[in-house]
Amino acid sequence: MTEEKNITTGYDVTGKKYPRILLILSVLIGGFMTVLTETLLNNGLPTIARNLHVTTATVQWLSTGYLLVIGIMVPVSALLLYRFDSKRLYLTALTIFLVGSLLAYIAPNFSLLLVGRLIQALSVGIIMPFMQNIMILIFPAEKRGMAMGLTGIVIALAPALGPTLSGWIVDQFSWRDLFGIMVPITIAVILLTMVGMRKLIVLTHPRIDILSIIESSVGFGALLYALATISGGHWFIIGVTLLIGIIGIVLFVRRQLAMDDPMLNLHVFQSPMFTLTTVLSSLSNMALLGMQLLVPLYLQSVFQIPALTAGLVMIPGALMMAIVNPIAGMIFDRSGIEKMSLVGFTIFTLATIPFVIMTPTWSLITVTLLYAIWMAGISLIVMQLGTAGINALPSELVAHGNGVNTMARQIGASIGTALLITISTLGSQMSHATTTVASSLFGYRLAFLALVILSLLGLIGTFWLRKASRTTATVTA
The missing domain is CATH 1.10.287 (Helix Hairpins)
Structure with a gap:
């Protein structure tokens, strides 16, 4: 039987074979590098504020502005994918990232540093959905779980490693190296892309x-x-x-x-499966980014340990995610999302409860183990839920579905982090404790309790997955 020549069997739009391994490496390494910048500045912000003589509120715009630009770019990503050929689009995005990193590295003042950071975000807003779309499109539906498991390592592991890496770089070198380290890596990915990337998608020129x-x-x-x-x-x-x-x-x-x-086809919500999995994946991403924000702040404020030590406590959890994500993808390809979602939400719900009653007398080893178990649970679902929803869509709506899902997860992460920090802050202010540590402990306990409620909502939602998967709906392009 003659092999059908299409993107899933290893052929580009011209009918020529493309180097699958090189292409996947260029996309995943580029994605990891750019997504890493989401949290890479976390432990460097105080140092940047001191060196450039700006307030804490001002320096936070390096994170807030970054988030805003990505959020604005995501809805445009589906349009770009079908208007410009894959290789040119990816090389352009990487070049933009390189320019932003260089500008931030040499910036003599905060204003230029912020401009460089926002240019980085412009690139990440293109590369993040591009990576997910390409990984979905080059694999047939029955292998997309594995593909998104690999993608999940990038999207979830990179931000998890960011605080630890930034703490080490700032401690050993200069805050400028948080941007400088990206320059040679970006150049290497550009060279890899020039060799490995091809024109993969038939352009419709929207x-x-x-x-x-x-x-x-x-x-x-x-x-x-x-x-x-x-x-x-x-x-x-x-x-x-x-x-x-x-x-x-x-x-x-x-x-x-x-x-x-x-620009973004919202008819994807005609699919009950896509709608439910998008809601659940947004809840899980809200919990993931919220937990990654809360734990290091909690450890520094309540356990009174330095930022680098707090980052090291999170390393086993990041490694657990790297191990579980591809395994979860293979399980998804064989068994589907229903049982795995139930198990995943159950594990991370149960693993969150101890954080509500935790005290500074608990061993850091215990905290490390609990966080690693929590990460294992959420790794089972955070990427596979989105894959299950996209698999329910016709191929011509995959990019739009991925754009909508990415946008929903981005908004979910923003809501989650803002909500949890607000709960923690207000809880500390309402506490009648006599010490700062005790007040902080009360605030963080309320925030972790909110996470438990969030995970319970997700757990309840999993019981509708079977019904949604069996409900047929015509999704129009």
């Missing part, structure tokens, strides 16, 4: 709708800004910004549904 881009940028940008600044307590500004965001998103949704060729 029309660039400027109004859609404006509505999505204003809507999602304002929403993410409001969520990112909620812990500051400026409620009038937050309320106005949130209202602007909601109006922008409503206008964007209405326009996408009315257009014949939308």
Whole structure:
């Protein structure tokens, strides 16, 4: 039987064989490098603030602004994928990342540093969904679980390693090396991409709708800004910004549904399976990013240990994720999402409960083991839920489905981190404890309790997966 020549069997759009291994390596290494920057500055922000003579609130914009730009770029990603050939798009995004890293590395002041950081985010907003789309499209549906397991190592492991790596770099070298280290790696990935990447997707040249881009940028940008600044307590500004965001998103949704060729096809929500798995994957990503933020802050504030030590406590959890993600992908390919989702939500719900009652007298080894178990549980589901939903869509909507899922997870992460920090801050302020450590402990316990509630909601949602998977719906492109 003659092998069908398409992207899943190893042929590009010209009918020529592409080097699958080199292509996968270029995409995953580039994705790991760029996603790593999400948390790479975590332990370097205080040092940057001191060296550049800016306040803590000002230096936080290196994280907040980064998040905003990524959130704005994600809805545009599906349009770019079908308008520019894969190789040119990826090389352009990597070059943008290189320029941002170089500018941040040599920046003489905070303003130029922020510009460099935002340029980095512009690239990450393209590369992150690009990586997921390519990994989905080059594998047939029955092997996508394994593909997304590999992708999950990048998306989840890179941010987990960021705080530890940044603590070590800042301690041993300079904060500038947080950006400088990216330069040679980016150049190497560019060279690898020039050899391994091909034109993989038939271009449809979707029309660039400027109004859609404006509505999505204003809507999602304002929403993410409001969520990112909620812990500051400026409620009038937050309320106005949130209202602007909601109006922008409503206008964007209405326009996408009315257009014949939308920038982001929201008809993917006609699939019950896609809708449910997108909600559950957003909940799991909310919990993942929330836990990765809470644990190092909790250990430093309550256990009174340095940032580097707190980062080392998280390393076994990151390694556990690297081990479990590909295994979860293979299990998904054989058995589907229903049982694995139930097991995953159960494990990370049970592993979160001890953090609610934890005290500074507990051994760091115990904390390390609990966090590693928690990471194992969430690794079973955080990527596979999205894969299950995308598998329910027709091939022409895969990129749009991935764009919607990525956007939902990004917003979920923003909501989760803002909500948990707000709960922790307000809890500390309401505490009647006589010491700062005791007040912080009370606040963090409330935040971990919120995580337990979040995980329980996800656990309840898994019981609808079987029904959703058996519900047929015609999804129109």
